[in-house]
Amino acid sequence: MKVVVFGLAMSSSWGNGHATLWRGLVRALARRGHHVTFFERDLPFYAANRDLHDLPGGELVIYPDWDSVADRARRAVAEADVAMVTSYCPDAPEAERLVVAAPRAARLFYDLDTPVTLAALEGPERPAYVGARGFADYDLVLSYTGGAALAALRDRLGARRVAPLYGHVDPDVHRPATPDAGEISALTYLGTYAADRQPALERLFVVPARLRPERRFTLGGAQYPADFPWTPNIFFRRHLPPAAHPAFFAAGRMTLNVTRAAMAAMGHCPSGRLFEAAACGTALLSDGWEGLDDFFVPGSEILVADTTESALAALDLSDAAVARIAQAGRARVLADHTSDRRALDFEAAVASLAVPQGEPN
Known part of the structure; x- marks a missing residue:
């Protein structure tokens, strides 16, 4: 599959838990023959703490503003099998309009912050990444949180289909190591x-x-x-x-x-x-x-x-x-x-779109 993602940031893990998750998932998807293009706005606090400059198995597109990348994004979505917007995407409204109009791609939203999203609905303003129609225009909403959160995404934000896509780890990156110099902490x-x-x-x-x-x-x-x-x-x-x-x-x-x-x-x-x-x-x-x-x-x-x-x-x-x-x-x-297990979960969630609602998948 060709997967296009409009997200927060993958190039910097500074105060950003999304980055490590995406890096592991992209590598795992690449091992299974998929290709991910990730669009990330060049925000100053991530640019100053960038710890990834290349995306093996995928393409990282860092852009200064939406107008400068809109045509490229439109072409990528037109060729995609899956087009996705994530929570805290800085250009979520623009990306959503592009994704929901995708001519052939499965249209996904991935909420990596579901409890925060749902809690914010009680406040005076919706999160900027939640449009006036909630998630009703997406084919599938993936959630970092399972349990009651899945029903809440349907009931409160109009998601038509939901599936959990939990956290994970890339064991090639996180594995037993020699500790830094100094005594062991309790x-x-x-x-x-x-x-x-x-x-x-x-x-x-x-x-x-x-x-x-x-x-x-x-x-x-x-x-x-x-x-x-x-x-x-x-x-x-x-x-x-x-x-x-x-x-x-x-x-x-x-x-x-x-x-x-x-x-x-x-x-x-x-x-x-x-x-x-x-x-x-x-x-x-x-x-x-x-x-x-x-x-x-x-x-x-x-x-x-x-x-x-x-x-x-x-x-x-x-x-x-x-x-x-x-x-x-x-x-x-x-x-x-592991990230490889979550890649299988991602494939299964996308494949479920071929099954009509109400039928076993």
Whole structure:
């Protein structure tokens, strides 16, 4: 298939979880003979932190403004088998008009931020990537979030068909590595600062660090404010590109996942970080949310903590117990949550369009 995508950004992973997911999926689709053209507007904050300049197995089109690329985009859509707009695409209204008028392509929307999208509908303005007709003009809406989110996309935004397309990991990029120089941390956390994650991050990371002053904790990510409640034993790594993630995870005895509030409330929304860390052979500690057990078995493939006390109990497990969690989590990811598996899911979702609504597919 020829797939055309109008998305947020693939060239920079700075504060942008979409990038790593798309890179893995494009490579996996290319291995299966498909070709992806990804259109990305050249935004200053991504341009200044660009960590991808070429797209093996696909084509990355970085453009300064819509007018400069409109003709090229129109030609690409005319030749496509699948044309797609994603959440947070800077030119979503223009891209939507082009995609829904596609002469032959399957018309898709991929919401990588479904709980955020649905929560925003309660506010005074719709997200800019949601038009007046919602998602009613697309043939299929893919969602990073499953469960009740799929019904909400139909009921509240008019999606005709929906299917989950969850996070994933490319094990060629995220795999066991030698840790960076320095001692191993008791707990690491990698993620962009988000105010709605802060209460859980303090409860599960900052306070345990304060209560275990003799142990090392490491936090990595972008956009952390000056008034973040650092402790002397929390070490900070500013934004790390994907190639540096394996060494970061390797330097932790276990790593913490904290879910955005809207996503945790809706559930069935695994962070790509979970899969990345597990593929690197690091034990997972996560906040709890509905549907987590669809992706990992709590207690054997992942540790779950919602209180400081339960986080401390996880940190105090024996080395052997932590190693068993890490090994089981990695095995689960390599079996069920790779980019290659999601490429198959993508193919199946597109193929389902050939089956009339109401019939088994």
